[in-house]
Amino acid sequence: MADNDQVSQVDSMKMASFIDANESAKPRGQTYVLSVHSAAVLRNLNEFRLQDGHLCDVTLVAEGKEFAVHRAVMAAASEYFRAMFTGDMKEATESKVELRGMPAVGLEHIIDFAYTSKICLCMDKIRDVLMAATYIQLTPIIDFCSEFLISEINIDNCVDIGHIAHDYHLAKVDRTADDFILKNFSVLAKKEEDFVRLTLEKLVFLLARDELLASSELEIFKAAATWLSHDPDRIEHASKVMEKIRFALIPPDAVIESVQTVDFMRQSVGCTNLLIEASNYHLMQLAQPVLQCDRTRVRSLGPSLVASGGLTKQSKVEVCADALFFDKTCSKWVNMKPLEKTTYTHCVATLGNFLFVVGGQNTLDRVGKSAVASAYRYDPRFNRWLQLASLREARTYFALCAVRGRLYAIGGENRNGEIASVECYLPNKDEWTYVTQLPMALFGHAGSVLDQSIYISGGFASGTFSNVLYRYDPALDQWDSRAPMPTTRGFHCMARVKNRIYVIGGNHFDADEERVDVLTVECYTPETDQWSQVAPLREGQGESGISVLDDKIYLIGGYSLDQNSRIKSVQCYDPEKDLWGNVPDYPEAIAGVACCTLDLPSDLKKTYM
Incomplete structure (x- = not known):
């Protein structure tokens, strides 16, 4: 053999040297591995099989079609065949084995895979392959089939793939097919020949989902009615x-x-009763926030941040009526139906996925003279505003909290100065009534709800900033004092995440009696009545909007004393990681904006995108 040939042969091998550490005097040995050997053996065995079954020792029969194979190869590839050919089963010695219930096409694919480690899949034969793979419990092929089906889903085959996933218990494929249909429901409903092939169980499952996308609920009804009318026997399931x-x-x-x-x-x-229920809901318009159930919930992909009102523009002060939502899918703020009137330093709260906008002021005024008593309710189901009964007292720089199906407007400021009064709104009566007032008059404070109790912190009173923390029990109509904040502050925000309350931003007087931003962020644990510090703000924000989405706190806009201007920054705090991050800025610098989270109908959001 020529030297070059020797080098070529060695280069094609993987070589490992070894020395026995305990017998170093012995001569060195070398182990050589031909990496392509196993593949070559399988390839040769496959060629033997295809050449008139050369050296094959058993014939597998499915649907009358015969396949000559090597027992050893099939046993090595499948636990099913290993048990068949190496145990005490009669098939271990038979020259011909019939596999009843096994599709021939599927078996052919299984055999090809056993010899080549490859399998070619197509929609026409996928059921046969799955049936065969399930029959002999060949998990890798079942997994390949799942991957293939997921990659092939489209509007023409999504119903069929859903059926296949159900029949063969392919959970991941089933979820993917469901998600596809939910996102493309309107298109599928127009393909009547496919839509009516949905099973009753699948249709009911899809109709119950909030994520179902359609142009309107009426369209969903018409699609369901078409499915029922397709077969007279289905009417009993109406x-x-x-x-x-x-x-x-x-x-x-x-x-x-x-x-x-x-x-x-x-x-x-049953259907008549559903219509009566809907009619009663529409007739009792004011009580709708407390009449919520599964059949009044909007179809939505999840809650959105919603910001409203505020004081905008640097060159010319302007109170706005804008309302925007933050779309997570494209990370941008999108305009939606505006408020009925311009306002800022107002408050918002949600009940039954209705947005309530209360109080505030409609002109720039630092002493509460332009405070208003108005109250409005936004219904995302029909994208409309409704004017409600006004507060008994106009108020700005106050707190509004929703608890036990009621709203509570707490403290604030008006032309008479700072106020301690608290008003409770009953939606079904559309009226505000006084309840026990705050222990002291406050404005510029913040509020939050935890465990059916209202917590009020800080604020401005008698010419100075406060560090008080009050708790209100609506059931007892009673206030009590809790551990005060370590830091005085006002014009700040509060937010609850899980079982803790976070106090963020605002401003206070420093040691030189200068009004400055408060960067420290404090966390209150009601169980222990104790405060702790967490990661500070990266820039000062007072008179900001705040809301919680996916257990993260969003602080929107505000006024920075350090920059002496309104800002458009949106800072996001993750309590789990104790980290602040930024999300896309608000479209313009703004202060006195009010924020919340609201489930907006998917079809409504599309109209604004």
Whole structure:
């Protein structure tokens, strides 16, 4: 052999040297490994198989079709065949083994995989392959089939893939098919020949999901009605299907014109009761926030940050009526239906996924002379505002908290100065009533709710900043004092995450009696009535908006004394990591903005994007 040939042969091998440490005097030995050997052996065995079954020792039969194979290869590739050929089963010695219930196409793919480690999948044969792989419990092929099905999902085959996933218990494929249908429900509903092939269980499951995307609830109803009408035997399930339709989200006139005219909606007692329920909901407009149930909940991909009102523009002071939501999918702020009137230093709260905007002031005024008593409610279901009964007292720089189905407007300031009064709003009566007032008059304080109690911190009183912490029990209509904050502050924010309350931002007087930003952030634990410090703000923010989304705190806009200007920064705090980060800025510098989280209908958000 030529030297070059020797080098070439050695280069094609992996070589490992070894020396026995305990017998160093012995001559060195070397181990050589031919990396392609195992593949070559399999390739040769496959060629033997394909050449008239050369050296094959058993024939597998499926649906009358015969496949000559090597027992050793099949046993090495599958536990099923190992048990068959190495145990006491009669097939261990038979020359021909019939696999009843095994599809021939599927078996052929299994055998090819055993010899080549490759498998070619297509939609036409996927059921046969899955049946065969399930039959012999060959998990790798089942996993390949799952990957293939997920990669192939489209509007033409999503129903079929869903059926396959259900039949073969492919949980990941089933979830993916469901998600695809939920996102493309409107398109699928128009493909009637495919849509009506959904099973009853799958249709009911889809209709119950908040994530179902459609142009309107009426469209969803019409699709469900089409499914029921496709087969007369399905009408008996009308009530089961229709109880997943949210008739309260359909305008009353559309219910009369397009829903009540459908035969089964009039003939089924269950369906009739659903329409009565929706009618009562629409009739009791003011009480709607406390009448919420699964059938009044908006279809949404999840809560959004919503910011409203505020004082904008650096060159010309302007109170705005803007309302914006933050879209997480594209990380940007998007304008939505504006407030009924311009306002800032107002307060917002949510009840039953309705947004309440209360009080504030509509002109720049530092002493509360322009405080207003107005109250409005926004319904994201129909994208409309409703004016409510006004507060008994105008108030700005106050706190508004929602607890036990009621709103509480606490303290604040008006033309008479700082106030201690507290008003409670009852939605079903649309009226404000006085309850026990604060222990002291305050404005510029902040409020939050934890365990059905209201907590009020800090604020400005008698010409100085406060560090008080008060707790209000609505059930007892009683205030008590808790451990004061380590730091005095006012015009700050409070937010609850899990079982802790965070006090953030604002300002106070320093040792030289200069008004400065407060960067320290303090955390209160009610169980121990103790305060602790967490990561500080990176820049000062007073008169900011605040809200919690996905257990993270968002601080929006505000006024920075250090910069002597309104700012558009949005800082995000992660309590789990004790870290502050930034998200996209608000569109413009703003102070006195009020924020909350709200489930906005997916179809409504699309109209503003």
